[in-house]
Amino acid sequence: xxxxxxxxxxxxxxxxxxxxxxxxxxxxxxxxxxxxxxxxxxxxxxxxxxxxxxxxxxxxxxxxxxxxxxxxxxxxxxxxxxxxxxxxxxxxxxxxxxxxxxxxxxxxxxxxxxxxxxxxxxxxxxxxxxxxxxxxxxxxxxxxxxxxxxxxxxxxxxxxxxxxxxxxxxxxxxxxxxxxxxxxxxxxxxxxxxxxxxxxxxxxxxxxxxxxxxxxxxxxxxxxxxxxxxxxxxxxxxxxxxxxxxxxxxxxxxxxxxxxxxxxxxxxxxxxxxxxxxxxxxxxxxxxxxxxxxxxxxxxxxxxxxxxxxxxxxxxxxxxxxxxxxxxxxxxxxx
Numbered sequence: 001x002x003x004x005x006x007x008x009x010x011x012x013x014x015x016x017x018x019x020x021x022x023x024x025x026x027x028x029x030x031x032x033x034x035x036x037x038x039x040x041x042x043x044x045x046x047x048x049x050x051x052x053x054x055x056x057x058x059x060x061x062x063x064x065x066x067x068x069x070x071x072x073x074x075x076x077x078x079x080x081x082x083x084x085x086x087x088x089x090x091x092x093x094x095x096x097x098x099x100x101x102x103x104x105x106x107x108x109x110x111x112x113x114x115x116x117x118x119x120x121x122x123x124x125x126x127x128x129x130x131x132x133x134x135x136x137x138x139x140x141x142x143x144x145x146x147x148x149x150x151x152x153x154x155x156x157x158x159x160x161x162x163x164x165x166x167x168x169x170x171x172x173x174x175x176x177x178x179x180x181x182x183x184x185x186x187x188x189x190x191x192x193x194x195x196x197x198x199x200x201x202x203x204x205x206x207x208x209x210x211x212x213x214x215x216x217x218x219x220x221x222x223x224x225x226x227x228x229x230x231x232x233x234x235x236x237x238x239x240x241x242x243x244x245x246x247x248x249x250x251x252x253x254x255x256x257x258x259x260x261x262x263x264x265x266x267x268x269x270x271x272x273x274x275x276x277x278x279x280x281x282x283x284x285x286x287x288x289x290x291x292x293x294x295x296x297x298x299x300x301x302x303x304x305x306x307x308x309x310x311x312x313x314x315x316x317x318x319x320x321x322x323x324x325x326x327x328x329x330x331x332x333x334x335x
Contacts, residue, residue, distance in 0.1 A: 059117060115137060119248060119249035
């Protein structure tokens with residue numbers, strides 16, 4: 001094992017649960033278990049990097065793109081890598097991102113990075129397409145949900161969404177499409193897990209779309225849940241829905257595949273990597289098509305049961321976070 005130290009300049013590891021925070025926290029913990037010197041550093045503690053020895057590495061979360069070049073200049077003894085959970089411009093150009101679409105901040109950050117750490121082959125392809133010629137390390141997240149032996153399903157067909165209430169997650173568009181297509185005779189329940197506190201205006205619009213339409217009494221917002229509560233929630237619903245416009249990885253999708261729950265998802269980014277018809281999955285082009293596919297399943301218990309059998313029979317193999325840590329050691333530490 002290398003003697004170099006790895007500094008992780010990331011948001012509070014105990015902060016609001018997002019895919020990025022979960023990834024940072026679990027990866028740092030896994031590296032510690034594997035004997036790698038890994039220390040998280042908050043933005044306000046950046047001066048701690050002065051303690052870094054020549055050859056140490058600093059991994060900076062992509063939420064700090066604007067500060068990245070100045071930190072690279074301030075601590076020349078360190079090698080700097082970007083933990084590129086996503087590029088903001090991808091949210092505006094989910095189908096094809098070109099260099100001219102990047103902001104000045106994004107261009108400056110990519111120009112300073114010695115290496116980029118990404119979570120999927122999709123993100124590596126995006127970077128190569130943008131002409132990023134330096135090293136790119138892929139370290140996919142771990143996914144170790146705990147399955148219950150005999151999950152209890154409600155009598156009424158039910159679906160679950162797992163996404164913080166943010167515009168990029170497409171929840172509002174999905175709810176509006178669902179509300180336009182639902183019929184009075186339809187019987188179903190939709191639950192939404194995710195924080196309401198990251199974008200208050202958008203969250204309010206999502207709630208209004210559910211309360212002041214034909215969806216009234218059919219949609220429940222559960223708020224944010226602890227990571228260990230996600231797998232039981234998935235198993236307690238008939239299928240999982242993702243309306244996200246773009247996913248650089250898709251941790252909720254990975255968990256749904258691992259516990260063996262059918263997935264309906266809108267295409268975008270890495271989403272297609274989790275979609276397999278042999279596992280009960282279905283990919284939709286947009287929110288309207290996704291809502292239509294959801295209603296078809298709600299209305300057809302036999303088809304829904306068949307998809308659940310496929311999903312469970314072809315559930316993905318759990319991936320330990322220590323495996324992610326070992327991948328980091330063999331890829332990110334070698335560049």
